[in-house]
Amino acid sequence: MYKNIYKKIKKNNNIIIARHIGADPDALGSQIALRDIISTTFPEKNVYAIGTYSSKFRFIGSMDKPSENMYDDSLIIVLDTPILRRVDVEDFSKFTDSIKIDHHPFEEKFCDLEWIEETSSSSCQMVIELCKNIKLNMTKYAAERLFFGVVSDTNRFLYYSSTPRTLHLVADLIEEYNISTTDLYEQLYMRNMSEIKLQGYISQNMIITKNNVGYICITDKIIKDFGVDSASAGNMVNNFTYINELLVWVTFSEDVKQNVIRVSIRSRGPVINEVASLYNGGGHPFASGIRLADFSQVDEIIEKLDLICEEYKNQEEK
Numbered sequence: 001m002y003k004n005i006y007k008k009i010k011k012n013n014n015i016i017i018a019r020h021i022g023a024d025p026d027a028l029g030s031q032i033a034l035r036d037i038i039s040t041t042f043p044e045k046n047v048y049a050i051g052t053y054s055s056k057f058r059f060i061g062s063m064d065k066p067s068e069n070m071y072d073d074s075l076i077i078v079l080d081t082p083i084l085r086r087v088d089v090e091d092f093s094k095f096t097d098s099i100k101i102d103h104h105p106f107e108e109k110f111c112d113l114e115w116i117e118e119t120s121s122s123s124c125q126m127v128i129e130l131c132k133n134i135k136l137n138m139t140k141y142a143a144e145r146l147f148f149g150v151v152s153d154t155n156r157f158l159y160y161s162s163t164p165r166t167l168h169l170v171a172d173l174i175e176e177y178n179i180s181t182t183d184l185y186e187q188l189y190m191r192n193m194s195e196i197k198l199q200g201y202i203s204q205n206m207i208i209t210k211n212n213v214g215y216i217c218i219t220d221k222i223i224k225d226f227g228v229d230s231a232s233a234g235n236m237v238n239n240f241t242y243i244n245e246l247l248v249w250v251t252f253s254e255d256v257k258q259n260v261i262r263v264s265i266r267s268r269g270p271v272i273n274e275v276a277s278l279y280n281g282g283g284h285p286f287a288s289g290i291r292l293a294d295f296s297q298v299d300e301i302i303e304k305l306d307l308i309c310e311e312y313k314n315q316e317e318k
């Protein structure tokens, strides 16, 4: 696999690197790191990172402006994205060659070459592995971006997806490139008081079902009242792990700009991505998402999750 990826990179002079819409630090980190790694290894190649600019994560790096002929005769490398409709690119059919590098459960094949590693903590971890296995030059700048992604997708090495391998790879990066983890943690985790206030509101108003599903609808009005943006409201879900009363917890956050209700589901045990896929969503077994048109399906989604929790608890008791 590594060799085949290397061959494609070597063969193509125009390389476009893409990732999913609604970018997060793993998607951006792996994308921007890989751009740096390839253009350092092959200075004669044109390498671009494309997709919507994220001001929230501007510290990770910037995107390249699309220009005429940029896509001509080029290879696209898609990171962190299991499904074509989630790729942040205008017209995928323009590309003559394609590679997918992803750690999400397989959903569909849409690239010529696909490297999927479901047990990897993050796409950033896969890029680190890639550099260890083929002749690509890691840089300090890339190493820092990859650190952002691994840390973010594992929630600071908290999740089960963080394995001894993850820790070894990251420890090596920190040592070899003299990375200041404190500085990077600060960039990644600094927040405004407005977000903490919203977090307090969520704790106060979360509804918890009989079988320990906690959920809350964060409407546009609430988002505006607290002065946060809709993306940070959606990310709140990650702050509610390890709470006795919650087995599964869900935020339904309204995004009026995108005209969508973003559903973020997290779990401490029950497998939830099957429920997500019933609603055209997806993700990992314990961390999934759905996009809804309005709040009308909230109750039925919660009912399904409650049932899964009930079954899980019965299993656990046996």
Ligand SMILES: [Mn+2]
Pocket (backbone or CB within 6 Å): 026, 027, 080, 103, 122, 123, 153
């Ligand atoms: Mn990821």
